[in-house]
Amino acid sequence: MKIATWNVNSIRTRKEQVLDWLNYQDVDVLCLQETKVIDQDFPRTPFEEMGYAVAVSGQKAYNGVAIFSKHPLEAVSCGFSPIVGEAITGKFDEQKRVITAVVDGIRLVNVYIPNGSSVGSDKYQYKLHWLEILNQYLQQLLQAETKICLCGDFNVAPENRDIYDPKKGDTNHIMASPEERSAIALIQSLGFQDAFRKFTEEGGHYSWWDYRTRAFSRDRGWRIDHHFLTPELYQKAVNCWIDRAPRKQEKPSDHTPVIVEF
């Protein structure tokens, strides 16, 4: 059983690359972020023809998440409110950033955590608040479920070894600030562990490289795409790795897929 996560930065632009990647990597589940398309325009058909069930939650131009699965998708819901209620969710379901489903007995939670712009900005506050609601959402799921795979684009590098230049982790940089890392640590304290770190201790492994500074060719990356697993699943994980191949292609996403295998 392989579960992958990939911020594709527009599914319509990346459709052929995603199809090619699924053909050679043959994952059971792919969680996508930044699909950037409303649900009725999502290119479902080619993926369904490959044998995937497709669940989407998108909006125009920004954000958007989706799950592809070769096994049936059960108990699909979009946004926070179906799990925590509208009183807690407030305006935080306007941006389409979370979709969940049960696949083969595993509760998948696919998230596109806000990027936060810069430390101290309004978007930064939105990110921190969003993470608080995610925490409550996960607590609610944990009351009923033991096998949870929280995965997606976290827009947070949990530790300095996850950044090409660790100094950025010491300078209140977005994606590495103490408040963001505390929010992630608080989620981990609920019982979630980083699947990648079960298998790899050293730094130098990244899932995102900035388009703007030829960052990929210089390998100036960040590891910000993750699978966080509850103990029962964490124990069952036999591998977790980053596939850099899609990032080397023409017109790539700025992120590359991460895969966990059970």
Next chain:
DNA sequence: ATGGCGAATCATATTCGA
């Protein structure tokens, strides 16, 4: 310190991403 690139839209300029 700034801008770099890439995508989408109310598109030939602007906003957003991280």
